[in-house]
Amino acid sequence: MKKISTGNKAVAEAVKQVVPAVVAAYPITPQTEIVEQIAEFVSSGELKSRYIAVESEHSAMAACIGASITGVRTFTATSSHGLLYMHEMTNWAAGARLPIVMATVNRSLGPGWNIWAEHTDALQERDTGWLQVYVSTVQEAYDATLMAFRIAEHNDVLLPVMVNLDGFLLSHIMQPLDTVDIGDFIPPIHLPHAIDVKNPAGYGCLTAPDQQVMFRWDIEKSIRDSAKVIEETEKEFTKRFGRKYGMTEDYQCADAEVIIVAMGTLGKEAEVAVDLLRKEGIKAGSMRLRWLRPFPKLNLVGKQVVVIDRDYSFGRGGILATEIMAQTKEEVFSVIAGLGGQEVTYEDMADFVRKRRMGTEFWFGVKNHV
Amino acid sequence: MFEIRIHSRGGQGGVTAARLLALAAIHDGKYATAAPFYGAERRGAPIVSFVRIDDKPIRIYSQIKKPDMVIVLDASVMDVVDVLQGLKSGGRVLVNSAHAREFKGFTSSHVDLTGIALKENLVVAGSPILNTPVIGALAKIGIVSVDSAKRAIRETFTDERNVKAAEAAAKEMSA
Structure with a gap:
Protein backbone atom coordinates (compact mmCIF):
# COMPACT_ATOMS: atom_id res chain seq x y z
CA MET A 1 0.00 0.00 0.00
CA LYS A 2 1.33 3.45 -1.00
CA LYS A 3 1.51 5.93 1.83
CA ILE A 4 3.71 8.77 2.98
CA SER A 5 6.10 8.30 5.86
CA THR A 6 9.14 9.71 7.55
CA GLY A 7 12.30 7.57 7.74
CA ASN A 8 11.72 7.10 11.47
CA LYS A 9 8.14 5.91 11.03
CA ALA A 10 9.21 3.56 8.22
CA VAL A 11 11.62 1.85 10.64
CA ALA A 12 8.84 1.57 13.26
CA GLU A 13 6.49 0.15 10.61
CA ALA A 14 9.02 -2.58 9.75
CA VAL A 15 9.52 -3.40 13.44
CA LYS A 16 5.76 -3.72 13.86
CA GLN A 17 5.65 -6.36 11.14
CA VAL A 18 8.62 -8.31 12.47
CA VAL A 19 7.14 -8.41 16.02
CA PRO A 20 10.18 -8.51 18.34
CA ALA A 21 9.43 -10.10 21.73
CA VAL A 22 11.20 -7.21 23.44
CA VAL A 23 11.87 -3.59 22.50
CA ALA A 24 13.97 -1.73 25.07
CA ALA A 25 14.83 1.86 24.21
CA TYR A 26 15.54 5.38 25.44
CA PRO A 27 14.49 8.41 23.36
CA ILE A 28 17.05 10.82 21.88
CA THR A 29 16.82 13.40 19.09
CA PRO A 30 16.50 12.63 16.17
CA GLN A 31 15.62 8.98 16.87
CA THR A 32 12.71 9.76 19.24
CA GLU A 33 9.93 9.27 16.67
CA ILE A 34 10.95 5.61 16.17
CA VAL A 35 10.51 4.64 19.81
CA GLU A 36 7.45 6.90 20.24
CA GLN A 37 5.77 5.17 17.31
CA ILE A 38 6.69 1.67 18.55
CA ALA A 39 5.43 2.54 22.06
CA GLU A 40 2.16 3.68 20.46
CA PHE A 41 1.84 0.43 18.50
CA VAL A 42 2.39 -1.53 21.72
CA SER A 43 -0.05 0.53 23.82
CA SER A 44 -2.77 0.32 21.14
CA GLY A 45 -2.32 -3.46 20.97
CA GLU A 46 -1.25 -3.40 17.29
CA LEU A 47 2.15 -4.76 18.26
CA LYS A 48 2.41 -7.61 20.73
CA SER A 49 5.90 -6.80 22.03
CA ARG A 50 7.09 -6.16 25.55
CA TYR A 51 8.19 -2.50 25.54
CA ILE A 52 10.71 -1.68 28.26
CA ALA A 53 11.15 2.06 28.86
CA VAL A 54 14.64 1.95 30.36
CA GLU A 55 16.53 4.73 32.17
CA SER A 56 19.46 4.97 29.75
CA GLU A 57 20.90 3.66 26.48
CA HIS A 58 23.40 1.50 28.36
CA SER A 59 20.39 -0.17 30.00
CA ALA A 60 18.54 -0.36 26.67
CA MET A 61 21.30 -2.47 25.17
CA ALA A 62 21.73 -4.44 28.41
CA ALA A 63 18.00 -5.24 28.41
CA CYS A 64 18.17 -6.34 24.75
CA ILE A 65 21.15 -8.56 25.62
CA GLY A 66 19.29 -10.11 28.57
CA ALA A 67 16.20 -10.77 26.48
CA SER A 68 18.10 -11.94 23.41
CA ILE A 69 20.12 -14.57 25.29
CA THR A 70 16.81 -16.29 26.15
CA GLY A 71 16.41 -16.82 22.39
CA VAL A 72 13.84 -14.17 21.48
CA ARG A 73 13.83 -11.37 18.90
CA THR A 74 14.86 -7.89 20.14
CA PHE A 75 15.06 -4.36 18.78
CA THR A 76 16.29 -0.97 19.92
CA ALA A 77 17.13 2.41 18.40
CA THR A 78 19.36 5.32 19.30
CA SER A 79 21.50 8.24 18.08
CA SER A 80 24.76 10.00 18.78
CA HIS A 81 25.56 10.21 22.51
CA GLY A 82 23.00 7.48 23.19
CA LEU A 83 24.98 5.13 20.98
CA LEU A 84 28.26 6.07 22.63
CA TYR A 85 26.73 5.48 26.06
CA MET A 86 25.86 1.93 24.87
CA HIS A 87 29.36 1.26 23.61
CA GLU A 88 30.40 -1.18 26.34
CA MET A 89 27.21 -3.18 25.75
CA THR A 90 27.38 -3.11 21.93
CA ASN A 91 30.69 -4.95 22.20
CA TRP A 92 29.05 -7.44 24.55
CA ALA A 93 26.08 -7.97 22.19
CA ALA A 94 28.39 -8.95 19.33
CA GLY A 95 30.74 -11.00 21.51
CA ALA A 96 27.81 -12.94 22.99
CA ARG A 97 26.61 -13.61 19.40
CA LEU A 98 23.19 -12.02 19.87
CA PRO A 99 21.18 -11.12 16.74
CA ILE A 100 19.88 -7.78 18.09
CA VAL A 101 18.71 -5.27 15.48
CA MET A 102 19.23 -1.57 16.16
CA ALA A 103 18.38 1.53 14.15
CA THR A 104 20.91 4.32 14.55
CA VAL A 105 19.74 7.74 13.44
CA ASN A 106 23.14 9.23 12.69
CA ARG A 107 23.86 12.48 14.49
CA SER A 108 26.90 14.56 15.34
CA LEU A 109 28.72 14.33 18.68
CA GLY A 110 29.16 17.17 21.16
CA PRO A 111 30.51 19.52 22.02
CA GLY A 112 29.39 21.89 20.44
CA TRP A 113 25.91 20.64 21.01
CA ASN A 114 24.66 19.64 17.58
CA ILE A 115 21.65 17.50 16.68
CA TRP A 116 22.21 17.18 12.93
CA ALA A 117 23.46 14.43 10.63
CA GLU A 118 26.96 12.96 10.86
CA HIS A 119 28.26 9.39 10.60
CA THR A 120 30.98 9.56 13.26
CA ASP A 121 28.62 8.13 15.91
CA ALA A 122 28.07 4.81 14.11
CA LEU A 123 31.64 4.69 12.79
CA GLN A 124 32.92 4.69 16.38
CA GLU A 125 31.09 1.32 16.60
CA ARG A 126 32.88 0.06 13.50
CA ASP A 127 35.13 -2.43 15.30
CA THR A 128 32.57 -3.98 17.65
CA GLY A 129 31.52 -6.93 15.48
CA TRP A 130 28.17 -5.43 14.46
CA LEU A 131 27.11 -5.54 10.82
CA GLN A 132 26.35 -2.03 9.56
CA VAL A 133 24.15 -0.91 6.67
CA TYR A 134 23.56 2.74 5.65
CA VAL A 135 20.30 3.63 3.88
CA SER A 136 19.31 6.56 1.68
CA THR A 137 15.52 6.64 1.26
CA VAL A 138 12.46 6.13 3.47
CA GLN A 139 11.64 2.99 1.49
CA GLU A 140 15.14 1.64 1.97
CA ALA A 141 14.95 2.34 5.74
CA TYR A 142 11.88 0.10 5.87
CA ASP A 143 13.26 -2.61 3.57
CA ALA A 144 16.69 -2.71 5.26
CA THR A 145 15.11 -3.00 8.73
CA LEU A 146 13.09 -6.02 7.59
CA MET A 147 16.15 -7.66 6.03
CA ALA A 148 18.32 -6.86 9.08
CA PHE A 149 16.37 -9.33 11.24
CA ARG A 150 16.70 -12.15 8.70
CA ILE A 151 20.43 -11.51 8.28
CA ALA A 152 21.19 -11.14 12.01
CA GLU A 153 19.28 -14.28 12.96
CA HIS A 154 20.73 -16.46 10.17
CA ASN A 155 22.61 -19.42 11.62
CA ASP A 156 25.76 -18.52 9.65
CA VAL A 157 25.74 -14.97 11.11
CA LEU A 158 24.25 -14.68 14.64
CA LEU A 159 25.59 -11.17 15.05
CA PRO A 160 23.81 -7.86 15.72
CA VAL A 161 22.91 -5.60 12.80
CA MET A 162 22.79 -1.79 12.82
CA VAL A 163 20.60 0.06 10.30
CA ASN A 164 21.87 3.62 9.86
CA LEU A 165 19.83 6.57 8.63
CA ASP A 166 20.87 10.23 8.44
CA GLY A 167 19.45 12.39 11.23
CA PHE A 168 16.68 14.76 10.03
CA LEU A 169 17.71 14.49 6.36
CA LEU A 170 16.22 10.99 6.27
CA SER A 171 14.70 10.46 9.73
CA HIS A 172 12.32 13.39 9.31
CA ILE A 173 11.80 13.69 5.54
CA MET A 174 8.45 12.47 4.19
CA GLN A 175 8.58 10.26 1.12
CA PRO A 176 6.38 7.57 -0.46
CA LEU A 177 6.46 4.24 1.37
CA ASP A 178 5.23 0.95 0.00
CA THR A 179 4.70 -1.52 2.85
CA VAL A 180 4.56 -5.24 2.12
CA ASP A 181 3.01 -8.33 3.65
CA ILE A 182 6.20 -10.06 4.82
CA GLY A 183 4.62 -13.54 5.03
CA ASP A 184 7.37 -16.02 5.99
CA PHE A 185 10.24 -13.85 4.72
CA ILE A 186 11.76 -13.86 8.21
CA PRO A 187 11.81 -17.41 9.64
CA PRO A 188 11.15 -17.95 13.38
CA ILE A 189 14.25 -17.13 15.45
CA HIS A 190 16.40 -20.00 16.65
CA LEU A 191 19.36 -19.16 18.87
CA PRO A 192 21.42 -22.34 19.34
CA HIS A 193 23.10 -21.04 22.51
CA ALA A 194 19.93 -19.67 24.16
CA ILE A 195 19.69 -20.03 27.94
CA ASP A 196 17.95 -23.28 28.81
CA VAL A 197 17.10 -23.89 32.48
CA LYS A 198 17.04 -27.64 31.83
CA ASN A 199 20.55 -27.51 30.50
CA PRO A 200 22.51 -24.97 32.58
CA ALA A 201 25.66 -23.43 31.09
CA GLY A 202 28.10 -20.64 31.87
CA TYR A 203 27.93 -17.38 29.90
CA GLY A 204 30.67 -14.77 29.81
CA CYS A 205 32.97 -16.71 32.13
CA LEU A 206 36.69 -16.03 32.51
CA THR A 207 38.24 -17.09 29.22
CA ALA A 208 41.88 -18.04 28.85
CA PRO A 209 44.03 -16.30 26.21
CA ASP A 210 44.22 -19.28 23.85
CA GLN A 211 40.42 -19.62 23.96
CA GLN A 212 39.68 -15.88 23.67
CA VAL A 213 41.47 -15.79 20.32
CA MET A 214 39.12 -18.54 19.08
CA PHE A 215 36.08 -16.50 20.15
CA ARG A 216 37.47 -13.48 18.27
CA TRP A 217 38.20 -15.52 15.15
CA ASP A 218 34.72 -17.00 15.31
CA ILE A 219 33.21 -13.48 15.07
CA GLU A 220 35.46 -12.66 12.12
CA LYS A 221 34.57 -15.91 10.33
CA SER A 222 30.84 -15.20 10.73
CA ILE A 223 31.15 -11.60 9.57
CA ARG A 224 32.98 -12.86 6.46
CA ASP A 225 30.23 -15.46 5.93
CA SER A 226 27.58 -12.77 6.39
CA ALA A 227 28.41 -11.33 2.93
CA LYS A 228 26.83 -14.41 1.33
CA VAL A 229 23.82 -14.28 3.68
CA ILE A 230 23.30 -10.59 2.85
CA GLU A 231 23.42 -11.38 -0.88
CA GLU A 232 20.95 -14.27 -0.54
CA THR A 233 18.60 -12.19 1.64
CA GLU A 234 18.64 -9.25 -0.77
CA LYS A 235 18.03 -11.61 -3.71
CA GLU A 236 15.10 -13.24 -1.91
CA PHE A 237 13.75 -9.78 -1.06
CA THR A 238 13.83 -8.80 -4.75
CA LYS A 239 12.10 -12.05 -5.71
CA ARG A 240 9.28 -11.50 -3.23
CA PHE A 241 8.86 -7.74 -3.16
CA GLY A 242 10.57 -6.44 -6.34
CA ARG A 243 13.02 -3.91 -4.92
CA LYS A 244 16.71 -4.51 -5.56
CA TYR A 245 19.63 -3.91 -3.20
CA GLY A 246 23.34 -4.76 -3.06
CA MET A 247 26.50 -4.09 -1.05
CA THR A 248 26.76 -0.83 -3.00
CA GLU A 249 24.40 1.10 -5.24
CA ASP A 250 26.31 1.90 -8.41
CA MET B 1 10.62 19.02 -10.88
CA PHE B 2 8.38 21.55 -9.13
CA GLU B 3 9.82 22.99 -5.92
CA ILE B 4 7.84 24.82 -3.25
CA ARG B 5 9.02 26.62 -0.12
CA ILE B 6 6.49 27.19 2.66
CA HIS B 7 7.02 30.00 5.18
CA SER B 8 5.14 29.94 8.45
CA ARG B 9 5.64 30.25 12.17
CA GLY B 10 6.24 27.31 14.51
CA GLY B 11 2.88 25.80 15.49
CA GLN B 12 0.93 27.08 12.47
CA GLY B 13 0.96 23.77 10.61
CA GLY B 14 3.48 24.54 7.87
CA VAL B 15 5.05 21.10 8.21
CA THR B 16 1.66 19.38 8.00
CA ALA B 17 0.80 21.51 4.95
CA ALA B 18 3.97 20.21 3.28
CA ARG B 19 3.05 16.65 4.20
CA LEU B 20 -0.54 17.00 2.88
CA LEU B 21 0.70 18.49 -0.36
CA ALA B 22 3.26 15.70 -0.91
CA LEU B 23 0.65 13.05 -0.07
CA ALA B 24 -1.82 14.56 -2.56
CA ALA B 25 0.90 14.58 -5.24
CA ILE B 26 1.65 10.91 -4.51
CA HIS B 27 -2.07 10.16 -4.93
CA ASP B 28 -1.82 11.91 -8.31
CA GLY B 29 0.72 9.21 -9.25
CA LYS B 30 3.73 11.47 -8.86
CA TYR B 31 6.80 11.31 -6.64
CA ALA B 32 7.03 13.81 -3.84
CA THR B 33 9.06 14.63 -0.75
CA ALA B 34 8.24 16.97 2.10
CA ALA B 35 11.07 18.13 4.31
CA PRO B 36 10.88 20.52 7.20
CA PHE B 37 14.07 22.43 7.86
CA TYR B 38 14.94 21.65 11.44
CA GLY B 39 16.66 24.42 13.26
CA ALA B 40 16.03 25.41 16.84
CA GLU B 41 12.23 25.57 16.40
CA ARG B 42 10.01 27.13 18.94
CA ARG B 43 6.39 28.08 18.78
CA GLY B 44 5.98 31.36 16.95
CA ALA B 45 9.44 31.52 15.34
CA PRO B 46 9.64 31.78 11.52
CA ILE B 47 10.18 28.33 9.93
CA VAL B 48 10.41 26.89 6.42
CA SER B 49 9.32 23.59 4.91
CA PHE B 50 10.13 22.25 1.46
CA VAL B 51 8.06 20.23 -1.01
CA ARG B 52 9.38 18.67 -4.21
CA ILE B 53 7.08 17.11 -6.81
CA ASP B 54 8.35 15.24 -9.87
CA ASP B 55 7.44 12.49 -12.35
CA LYS B 56 10.63 10.60 -11.36
CA PRO B 57 11.95 9.47 -7.95
CA ILE B 58 13.49 12.43 -6.10
CA ARG B 59 17.14 12.02 -5.13
CA ILE B 60 17.80 15.45 -3.64
CA TYR B 61 17.97 16.02 0.13
CA SER B 62 19.56 19.46 0.29
CA GLN B 63 17.41 22.53 0.78
CA ILE B 64 15.48 24.22 -2.04
CA LYS B 65 17.51 27.25 -3.15
CA LYS B 66 15.52 28.28 -6.26
CA PRO B 67 11.85 27.47 -5.66
CA ASP B 68 9.19 27.58 -8.39
CA MET B 69 6.68 28.75 -5.80
CA VAL B 70 6.64 30.29 -2.34
CA ILE B 71 3.73 29.97 0.08
CA VAL B 72 3.45 32.39 2.99
CA LEU B 73 1.07 31.10 5.67
CA ASP B 74 1.74 34.07 7.96
CA ALA B 75 2.22 37.44 6.25
CA SER B 76 3.99 38.86 9.32
CA VAL B 77 6.95 36.59 8.51
CA MET B 78 7.64 38.88 5.54
CA ASP B 79 8.75 41.61 7.98
CA VAL B 80 11.67 39.47 9.17
CA VAL B 81 12.38 37.01 6.32
CA ASP B 82 13.00 37.67 2.61
CA VAL B 83 10.41 35.18 1.39
CA LEU B 84 11.27 35.92 -2.26
CA GLN B 85 14.90 34.83 -1.89
CA GLY B 86 15.91 32.62 -4.81
CA LEU B 87 12.38 32.49 -6.25
CA LYS B 88 12.60 31.79 -9.98
CA SER B 89 11.71 34.77 -12.16
CA GLY B 90 8.03 34.48 -13.07
CA GLY B 91 7.52 32.14 -10.10
CA ARG B 92 4.41 32.29 -7.96
CA VAL B 93 3.86 33.73 -4.50
CA LEU B 94 0.76 32.71 -2.54
CA VAL B 95 0.09 34.73 0.59
CA ASN B 96 -2.46 34.05 3.32
CA SER B 97 -4.11 37.47 3.21
CA ALA B 98 -7.52 39.07 2.78
CA HIS B 99 -5.91 41.71 0.56
CA ALA B 100 -4.20 41.47 -2.82
CA ARG B 101 -0.41 41.78 -2.68
CA GLU B 102 1.79 42.64 -5.62
CA PHE B 103 5.27 41.14 -6.04
CA LYS B 104 7.08 42.60 -9.06
CA GLY B 105 8.31 40.00 -11.53
CA PHE B 106 6.29 37.20 -9.95
CA THR B 107 2.74 35.88 -10.18
CA SER B 108 1.02 37.01 -7.01
CA SER B 109 -1.97 35.27 -5.45
CA HIS B 110 -3.72 35.64 -2.14
CA VAL B 111 -6.41 33.87 -0.17
CA ASP B 112 -7.74 34.56 3.32
CA LEU B 113 -6.93 31.17 4.88
CA THR B 114 -7.27 32.54 8.41
CA GLY B 115 -10.74 33.95 7.66
CA ILE B 116 -11.83 30.64 6.11
CA ALA B 117 -10.58 28.63 9.09
CA LEU B 118 -12.38 30.94 11.52
CA LYS B 119 -15.60 30.75 9.48
CA GLU B 120 -15.46 26.93 9.64
CA ASN B 121 -14.52 27.14 13.32
CA LEU B 122 -11.31 25.20 12.58
CA VAL B 123 -9.34 26.36 15.59
CA VAL B 124 -6.97 24.28 17.69
CA ALA B 125 -5.44 25.64 20.91
CA GLY B 126 -6.48 29.15 19.86
CA SER B 127 -4.81 28.97 16.42
CA PRO B 128 -6.76 28.79 13.16
CA ILE B 129 -5.91 25.72 11.02
CA LEU B 130 -4.28 26.87 7.80
CA ASN B 131 -2.81 23.65 6.39
CA THR B 132 -6.01 22.09 5.06
CA PRO B 133 -7.48 25.18 3.35
CA VAL B 134 -4.13 25.94 1.68
CA ILE B 135 -4.23 22.52 -0.06
CA GLY B 136 -7.58 23.53 -1.58
CA ALA B 137 -6.01 26.75 -2.88
CA LEU B 138 -3.14 24.76 -4.42
CA ALA B 139 -5.59 22.37 -6.10
CA LYS B 140 -7.30 25.39 -7.67
CA ILE B 141 -4.10 26.30 -9.54
CA GLY B 142 -3.41 22.68 -10.49
CA ILE B 143 -0.40 21.89 -8.27
CA VAL B 144 -2.36 18.78 -7.22
CA SER B 145 -5.75 17.48 -8.35
CA VAL B 146 -8.88 18.36 -6.36
CA ASP B 147 -9.66 14.66 -5.76
CA SER B 148 -6.18 13.89 -4.44
CA ALA B 149 -6.24 17.01 -2.25
CA LYS B 150 -9.50 15.88 -0.63
CA ARG B 151 -8.26 12.31 -0.28
CA ALA B 152 -5.03 13.45 1.41
CA ILE B 153 -7.00 15.64 3.84
CA ARG B 154 -9.51 12.87 4.66
CA GLU B 155 -6.72 10.33 5.24
CA THR B 156 -5.10 12.73 7.70
CA PHE B 157 -8.07 14.32 9.50
CA THR B 158 -11.47 12.86 10.32
CA ASP B 159 -13.17 16.26 10.69
CA GLU B 160 -15.01 16.97 7.40
CA ARG B 161 -14.80 20.73 8.05
CA ASN B 162 -11.22 20.49 6.80
CA VAL B 163 -12.49 19.46 3.35
CA LYS B 164 -15.08 22.24 3.43
CA ALA B 165 -12.36 24.76 4.26
CA ALA B 166 -10.25 23.48 1.35
CA GLU B 167 -13.23 23.88 -1.00
CA ALA B 168 -13.86 27.40 0.30
CA ALA B 169 -10.19 28.33 -0.21
CA ALA B 170 -10.31 27.03 -3.81
CA LYS B 171 -13.37 29.19 -4.48
CA GLU B 172 -12.02 32.36 -2.85
CA MET B 173 -8.45 32.25 -4.11
CA SER B 174 -7.38 34.92 -6.57
CA ALA B 175 -6.13 33.21 -9.75
Missing part, protein backbone atom coordinates in the same frame (compact mmCIF):
# COMPACT_ATOMS: atom_id res chain seq x y z
CA TYR A 251 25.20 4.67 -10.76
CA GLN A 252 26.81 5.21 -14.19
CA CYS A 253 30.01 3.51 -12.98
CA ALA A 254 30.76 1.22 -15.96
CA ASP A 255 32.40 3.81 -18.25
CA ALA A 256 33.14 6.37 -15.54
CA GLU A 257 36.60 7.94 -15.23
CA VAL A 258 35.84 9.47 -11.85
CA ILE A 259 33.61 7.95 -9.17
CA ILE A 260 32.06 9.63 -6.13
CA VAL A 261 31.88 7.28 -3.14
CA ALA A 262 29.65 8.29 -0.21
CA MET A 263 27.13 6.85 2.25
CA GLY A 264 23.54 7.73 3.17
CA THR A 265 21.66 10.66 1.67
CA LEU A 266 24.86 12.23 0.27
CA GLY A 267 25.44 9.00 -1.66
CA LYS A 268 21.95 9.26 -3.19
CA GLU A 269 22.16 12.97 -4.06
CA ALA A 270 25.57 12.26 -5.66
CA GLU A 271 23.61 10.65 -8.54
CA VAL A 272 22.20 14.09 -9.41
CA ALA A 273 25.75 15.49 -9.38
CA VAL A 274 26.73 12.70 -11.80
CA ASP A 275 23.90 13.71 -14.19
CA LEU A 276 25.11 17.32 -14.02
CA LEU A 277 28.76 16.36 -14.69
CA ARG A 278 27.83 14.04 -17.58
CA LYS A 279 26.04 16.97 -19.26
CA GLU A 280 29.36 18.86 -19.10
CA GLY A 281 31.18 15.94 -20.69
CA ILE A 282 32.82 14.67 -17.48
CA LYS A 283 32.54 10.88 -17.31
CA ALA A 284 31.42 10.60 -13.69
CA GLY A 285 29.72 7.84 -11.73
CA SER A 286 28.65 7.32 -8.14
CA MET A 287 28.97 4.39 -5.78
CA ARG A 288 26.85 4.57 -2.64
CA LEU A 289 28.34 2.29 -0.01
CA ARG A 290 25.47 0.48 1.74
CA TRP A 291 27.29 -2.11 3.84
CA LEU A 292 30.27 -0.86 5.83
CA ARG A 293 30.60 -4.15 7.77
CA PRO A 294 31.22 -6.50 6.16
CA PHE A 295 33.25 -4.13 3.96
CA PRO A 296 32.67 -5.11 0.32
CA LYS A 297 35.26 -5.51 -2.40
CA LEU A 298 34.82 -2.31 -4.40
CA ASN A 299 35.48 -2.29 -8.11
CA LEU A 300 37.45 0.92 -8.52
CA VAL A 301 40.28 -0.28 -10.77
CA GLY A 302 41.39 2.41 -13.20
CA LYS A 303 39.07 5.04 -11.70
CA GLN A 304 39.77 8.32 -9.98
CA VAL A 305 37.99 8.12 -6.64
CA VAL A 306 36.37 11.08 -4.87
CA VAL A 307 35.33 9.97 -1.39
CA ILE A 308 32.94 12.14 0.62
CA ASP A 309 33.15 11.54 4.36
CA ARG A 310 30.44 12.83 6.70
CA ASP A 311 32.75 11.77 9.56
CA TYR A 312 36.39 12.04 10.60
CA SER A 313 39.09 10.21 12.49
CA PHE A 314 41.27 12.93 14.03
CA GLY A 315 44.92 12.55 13.20
CA ARG A 316 44.24 10.13 10.32
CA GLY A 317 41.50 11.22 7.92
CA GLY A 318 38.03 10.58 6.56
CA ILE A 319 37.06 7.13 7.83
CA LEU A 320 35.53 5.92 4.57
CA ALA A 321 38.44 7.33 2.57
CA THR A 322 40.89 5.53 4.85
CA GLU A 323 39.00 2.23 4.41
CA ILE A 324 39.03 2.64 0.64
CA MET A 325 42.71 3.60 0.49
CA ALA A 326 43.50 0.44 2.45
CA GLN A 327 41.78 -1.63 -0.25
CA THR A 328 42.69 0.01 -3.55
CA LYS A 329 45.86 1.35 -5.15
CA GLU A 330 43.86 4.02 -7.00
CA GLU A 331 44.39 7.62 -5.98
CA VAL A 332 41.74 9.17 -3.76
CA PHE A 333 40.56 12.75 -3.38
CA SER A 334 39.20 12.80 0.17
CA VAL A 335 36.44 15.35 0.83
CA ILE A 336 35.24 16.03 4.36
CA ALA A 337 31.73 17.45 4.01
CA GLY A 338 28.42 17.42 5.83
CA LEU A 339 29.79 17.32 9.39
CA GLY A 340 27.22 18.39 11.98
CA GLY A 341 24.53 18.54 9.30
CA GLN A 342 26.49 21.00 7.11
CA GLU A 343 24.47 21.67 3.96
CA VAL A 344 26.01 19.89 0.94
CA THR A 345 24.16 20.11 -2.38
CA TYR A 346 24.58 18.10 -5.59
CA GLU A 347 26.11 21.26 -7.08
CA ASP A 348 28.72 21.25 -4.30
CA MET A 349 29.45 17.58 -5.03
CA ALA A 350 29.82 18.26 -8.74
CA ASP A 351 32.30 20.97 -7.77
CA PHE A 352 34.31 18.51 -5.65
CA VAL A 353 34.71 16.40 -8.79
CA ARG A 354 35.55 19.34 -11.09
CA LYS A 355 38.19 20.71 -8.70
CA ARG A 356 39.54 17.37 -7.49
CA ARG A 357 43.19 17.19 -6.50
CA MET A 358 43.99 13.51 -6.36
CA GLY A 359 45.98 12.36 -3.35
CA THR A 360 44.87 15.25 -1.12
CA GLU A 361 42.26 15.99 1.53
CA PHE A 362 39.75 18.84 1.31
CA TRP A 363 37.59 20.21 4.13
CA PHE A 364 34.45 21.75 2.62
CA GLY A 365 33.62 25.11 4.20
CA VAL A 366 37.01 25.57 5.90
CA LYS A 367 39.19 28.30 4.38
CA ASN A 368 42.98 27.93 4.05
CA HIS A 369 43.13 24.57 5.80
CA VAL A 370 45.89 23.08 3.66
